[in-house]
Amino acid sequence: MEPTLINGIPAHPLLVHAVVVLVPLTALCLVACAAWPPVMRRFGPALPALALVSLVSVPLATSAGEWLEERVEETALVERHAELGGGLLPWVIGLFVTSVLVWFVYCRSSLSTRSPATTETLAPARPVTAVWVVAIVLAVVTAVGAVVQVYRIGDSGAESVWQGSFRTTGD
Numbered sequence: 001m002e003p004t005l006i007n008g009i010p011a012h013p014l015l016v017h018a019v020v021v022l023v024p025l026t027a028l029c030l031v032a033c034a035a036w037p038p039v040m041r042r043f044g045p046a047l048p049a050l051a052l053v054s055l056v057s058v059p060l061a062t063s064a065g066e067w068l069e070e071r072v073e074e075t076a077l078v079e080r081h082a083e084l085g086g087g088l089l090p091w092v093i094g095l096f097v098t099s100v101l102v103w104f105v106y107c108r109s110s111l112s113t114r115s116p117a118t119t120e121t122l123a124p125a126r127p128v129t130a131v132w133v134v135a136i137v138l139a140v141v142t143a144v145g146a147v148v149q150v151y152r153i154g155d156s157g158a159e160s161v162w163q164g165s166f167r168t169t170g171d
Contacts (some may be wrong), residue, residue: 003015003060003063003064004064004067004068010064010067010068010071011064011067012061012064012065012067012068015057015060015061015064016061016065016154016157018057018060018061019054019057019058019061019088019150020150020154022050022053022054022057023054023057023058023088023091023092023095023146023147023150024146024147024150025050025054026050026051026054026092026095026099026146027095027142027143027144027146027147028143029043029047029050030047030051030095030098030099030102030139030142030143031139031140031143033047033099033102033103033106033139034098034102034135034136034139034140035136035139037106037109037110040102040103040106041106041110044103045103047099047102047103048096048099048100048103050099051092051095051096051098051099051100052096054092054095054096055092055093055095055096058088058089058092059089061085062085062086062088062089065082065085066082069082075160077156077159077160077163078160080156080160081153081156081157081159081160084149084152084153084156085153085157087149087153088146088149088150088153091142091145091146091149092146094138094141094142094145094146095142095143095146098135098138098139098142101135101138102135102139105131105132105135109129109132
């Protein structure tokens, strides 16, 4: 069952708030974890889990948006918003895949710096390998792309709802 109404209100504006919070939060956590392994040590599998929740929230908001699009006046602004909205999923898939990659690379590098006899780390988990550099670059690119796309979609949605529907001066 698709979420279309929540307490009689279109679900799309409500679900969008999850996307607007979770995607930039995931992007920020991803870059922090990729750039600073001690942060990744604290996050652990929470990073890919957060990215997965963000990933699930996007199709929910998009589906509810498509339902709402069929029930509002068709305008160029609504069409632009819908078109931009369709472009977010690839970025959030990228956030998820990169989060899993960063977590995997961190786990592999921290295992290689442990003593076989103990579970203590012999050296700080600061892997400087080509794979880690690629993970950092991917983290930054996908994070920036996702956040910019969320901004563009949100701006176009606000414009489609609010343009011409209020006065800038009181009474």
